[in-house]
Amino acid sequence: MRDAFIVGVGQTPVGEHWDRGLRELGAEAVRAALDDAGFETAGALYVGNMLGGCVNGQENVATLVADAAGLLPVEALKIEAACASGGAAVRAAALAVAAGACDVAVAAGVEKMTDGAPDGIIAGLATAADQDYEASHGMSFVALSALLMRRYMHETGAPREAFAPFAVVAHANAATNGNAMFREPISAEQFGRSALVASPIGIFDAAPVCDGAAAVVVCSQEALRAHHKPVRIAAASVATDTIALAARSDVLTLSAAAVSAQKAYAAAGRGPKDMDLFEAHDAFTIITALSLEACGFAKRGEALRLAAEGCIAPGGCIPISTFGGLKARGHPVGASGAYQIVEAALQLRGEGGENQVKGARRALAQSVGGHGSVAVTHILEA
Amino acid sequence: MDLARYHRLRSAYYRLEGQRCTSCQAVQFPARTTCRICRARTLEPHRLSGRGTVYSHAEVGPAPRGFASPYLVALVQLEEGLLLTAQLTDVDPEDVMIGLPVEMVTRRIQEHGAQGYLVYGYKFRPILPRRKAS
Amino acid sequence: MRSAQPVGIAGYGAYVPRLRVRTSDISNAWRPRGAIAPAVAEKSVPGPDEDVVTMSIEAARTALDRAGTELERIGAVWVGTESKPYAVKPSATIVAEALGITPHVVAADMEFACKAGSEAMQAAVAFVGSGMVEAALAIGMDTAQSKPGDALEYTAGCGGAAYLFAAAEDALAVVEASVSHVTDTPDFFRREGAAYPEHGGRFTGEPSYFRHTRAASRRLLEDVGAGPEDFAHAVFHQPVPKFVEKVASELGFTPAQIDTGLVARRMGNAYAGSSLLGLAAVLDVARPGDRIFFCSYGSGAGSDAFAFRVTGRIEARRAGAAVADYLDRRQVVDGYGRYLQLRGKVRRG
Known part of the structure; x- marks a missing residue:
């Protein structure tokens, strides 16, 4: 397998795009990434998308985006791995280039959630859970996270307020990201006072419903050009776990996230201590905590201490969600994994602006779908 | 209306029927093609006790289509050791805690509109206080 | 029969x-x-x-x-x-x-x-x-x-x-005999597609509940050759407690005989479940050898009367939840609005 490099990035702002649908959002991000790379077209397009079918009534989303972006008759396929779809699309593009199937591939993630009715969005998100043994019993995505958070609090003795740093850091980072949905910082006190969505989960524990698209151009060594600032994909790995939360031997261990991280560390010949930043899947504060533990930054039950000590903030030992993360940049579900890769690449290119992690050389990005039933982990190197 | 789907699930939904492995005696729910412990395929239908304790719980606010909130959901740890996900019923939110003993009851779990199909299945409630048999 | x-x-x-x-x-x-x-x-x-x-x-x-x-x-x-x-x-x-x-x-x-x-x-x-x-x-x-x-x-x-x-x-209780007594009496009905039943007001009383309950009960007493005093308990259909008190008195049963089975006092009239629930409450306390008198009533109209004799197996067959356990497990709902919602009389828009 040959090396694959990210040489172009593109993204739309995350938010409520009342004037744009799946095709416009997807095409804008894809064109921006190709422009950034200086390529007119690509050999393949992989589009991560989760809710096109059940919320937008649109499957075949990759063809839709390829058409709108003027890339026909390119090979174009939708990649679906629930909330990890965007990350999985990047992995597909990296595989295509590494395998020699093409020299230039585009990976995008796109989601258009705000067209759906609220109960339709909740039902749509629940399609990532086990339909027979979770969703059919009224389990929502928020409720499943609430079950995890309650158990975590029970086992560690932590109060709700101990989860505040994840939201506070994410909102602070988003404040200087022009593409973020929420650009107002919040305080730990505001977090503590926030209304409950599904006790113990409050509105500041949860990422918002929103629209957005992001894309990266991946190419081979041979296709690199002089003006590129290539970011090498040192590892891209996927692992799975039981689709039903209840079937896991330890519900507080995201084993798919842990296995995919271990595979990525092994492939890159690196470990957690070598990472300069971590784009975590902070859809809920509890998932951030469990992801930090799964990726080896904290032992089981100790992620909250890491957060309390300031490790996750800019300048800390492992800055997370450096552009606001899913929590504050926004979580257009099937696109979030692609946003993570765009943001990590910007950091490694030294183009993070006010959000730049100084001297960033290596980044870990992890996308988690279906409450840990599937996880995609990337290690990127400058 | 998913009529066929719920029909397929009736043994599991109505009476909590899972499987027992005749090789290692492990019990599992729901049914699978292999034993979750020893991977043997020597599985027979097995009805679970339906008694356990609350392992974790949450109150659902905004509900998915087809459900009327608010309601309570839980991970329940059965006497057999395994966990399953279900709604709690006949209990107020302030009375639920981790470790609460619960028992299975068969209730409506979905109503597809006032004219539509009714899905029945397991839920859990606090164990009914019972007088001693005389 | x-x-x-x-x-x-x-x-x-x-x-x-x-x-x-x-x-x-x-x-x-x-x-x-x-x-x-x-x-x-x-x-x-x-x-x-x-x-x-x-x-x-x-x-x-x-x-x-x-x-x-x-x-x-x-x-x-x-x-x-x-x-x-x-x-x-x-x-x-x-x-x-x-x-x-x-x-x-x-x-x-x-x-x-x-x-x-x-x-x-x-x-x-x-x-x-x-x-x-x-x-x-x-x-x-x-x-x-x-x-x-x-x-x-x-x-x-x-x-x-x-x-x-x-x-x-x-x-645990043997059936001695039963009786069924029916006539065409339109005291209460619900047409196909109608949400609620219609009823005839006071017509549901004397010509309906009382006439059928009395007739079936007297027939059964004759059939088994017993008088009211031979039964430890008597259970009737329970539209309202006073209907039961009145018909029992007319038939010669004492308040003590109907007390245990009169569950409507605590939970209202459970329609087709009413008399059967009363019988369960009686079995919860009955002793071997007790005779139990039972008479239902259904609009339209008719009554089924049964005479039971409790056996020695009753003691071993009472594990699990008794009627009293369910009656004691009670949570009062927050007002008439919540009641309407629970009964589907108002639905989410």
């Missing part, structure tokens, strides 16, 4: 939902201040996930557990009710599936207003008594319907009981 082979009750189980509504909350919504107090102080209300099927399953599980009968020996199940979850589709097949007694079983829903449950009992006695099946399950269960503001809304409650009938040698 007597079956060819002697038959009895091998196991029984009851069910009453946890929720109650105060009838004063209903009265406050519809009646002027100072109006006459409702006949019962509170009545049972099904939870949002309960209906005749779920309630029948729980009562039947208790009955089967108590009887200890092998599931494959149960050859019939009937659910008597006037609040079937489906207008067309049997409740009994869902109950049978949940109990694990499918597929070789006779199953159907019975309809005869408030007498549907005792109709199921007559059928079970006949099926077992003829030798067609070894054991048969008869259930009477209702989530009783009433129009908002109507007189029935103050009493229409929810609950019922399940009885597993089997050969007399395995019975």
Whole structure:
């Protein structure tokens, strides 16, 4: 397998795009990434998308985006791995280039959630859970996270307020990201006072419903050009776990996230201590905590201490969600994994602006779908 | 209306029927093609006790289509050791805690509109206080 | 009537939902201040996930557990009710599936207003008594319907009981004899597609409830050659407590004989479940040798009367939830609005 490099990035702002649908959002991000790379077209397009079918009534989303972006008759396929779809699309593009199937591939993630009715969005998100043994019993995505958070609090003795740093850091980072949905910082006190969505989960524990698209151009060594600032994909790995939360031997261990991280560390010949930043899947504060533990930054039950000590903030030992993360940049579900890769690449290119992690050389990005039933982990190197 | 789907699930939904492995005696729910412990395929239908304790719980606010909130959901740890996900019923939110003993009851779990199909299945409630048999 | 082979009750189980509504909350919504107090102080209300099927399953599980009968020996199940979850589709097949007694079983829903449950009992006695099946399950269960503001809304409650009938040698109470008495009397009915039943007001009293209950009861007493004083307990259908008190007195039963079975005082009228629930409350305390008098009533109209004799097996067949356990488990709902929501009288827009 040959090396694959990210040489172009593109993204739309995350938010409520009342004037744009799946095709416009997807095409804008894809064109921006190709422009950034200086390529007119690509050999393949992989589009991560989760809710096109059940919320937008649109499957075949990759063809839709390829058409709108003027890339026909390119090979174009939708990649679906629930909330990890965007990350999985990047992995597909990296595989295509590494395998020699093409020299230039585009990976995008796109989601258009705000067209759906609220109960339709909740039902749509629940399609990532086990339909027979979770969703059919009224389990929502928020409720499943609430079950995890309650158990975590029970086992560690932590109060709700101990989860505040994840939201506070994410909102602070988003404040200087022009593409973020929420650009107002919040305080730990505001977090503590926030209304409950599904006790113990409050509105500041949860990422918002929103629209957005992001894309990266991946190419081979041979296709690199002089003006590129290539970011090498040192590892891209996927692992799975039981689709039903209840079937896991330890519900507080995201084993798919842990296995995919271990595979990525092994492939890159690196470990957690070598990472300069971590784009975590902070859809809920509890998932951030469990992801930090799964990726080896904290032992089981100790992620909250890491957060309390300031490790996750800019300048800390492992800055997370450096552009606001899913929590504050926004979580257009099937696109979030692609946003993570765009943001990590910007950091490694030294183009993070006010959000730049100084001297960033290596980044870990992890996308988690279906409450840990599937996880995609990337290690990127400058 | 998913009529066929719920029909397929009736043994599991109505009476909590899972499987027992005749090789290692492990019990599992729901049914699978292999034993979750020893991977043997020597599985027979097995009805679970339906008694356990609350392992974790949450109150659902905004509900998915087809459900009327608010309601309570839980991970329940059965006497057999395994966990399953279900709604709690006949209990107020302030009375639920981790470790609460619960028992299975068969209730409506979905109503597809006032004219539509009714899905029945397991839920859990606090164990009914019972007088001693005389 | 007597079956060819002697038959009895091998196991029984009851069910009453946890929720109650105060009838004063209903009265406050519809009646002027100072109006006459409702006949019962509170009545049972099904939870949002309960209906005749779920309630029948729980009562039947208790009955089967108590009887200890092998599931494959149960050859019939009937659910008597006037609040079937489906207008067309049997409740009994869902109950049978949940109990694990499918597929070789006779199953159907019975309809005869408030007498549907005792109709199921007559059928079970006949099926077992003829030798067609070894054991048969008869259930009477209702989530009783009433129009908002109507007189029935103050009493229409929810609950019922399940009885597993089997050969007399395995019975906790043996059936001595039964009677059925019917006429065409249009005191109460509900047309297809109508949400609530209509009733004839005072016409539901003397020409309906009282005439049929008295006639069936007297016929049964003659049939078994006994007087009221020979029975430890008497159970009747319970539209309101005073109907039971009046008909019992007319027949010569004392207040002490009807006290235990008069569960309507605590939870209202469970329609097809009413008299069967009263019988379960009596069995919860009955002693070996006791004779129990039972007479249902259903609009339309008719009564089924049964005489039972309790056996020595009763003591060993009372594990699990008693009627009193369900009546003691009570949570009063927050006002008439919540009651309307729970009964589906108002629905989410």
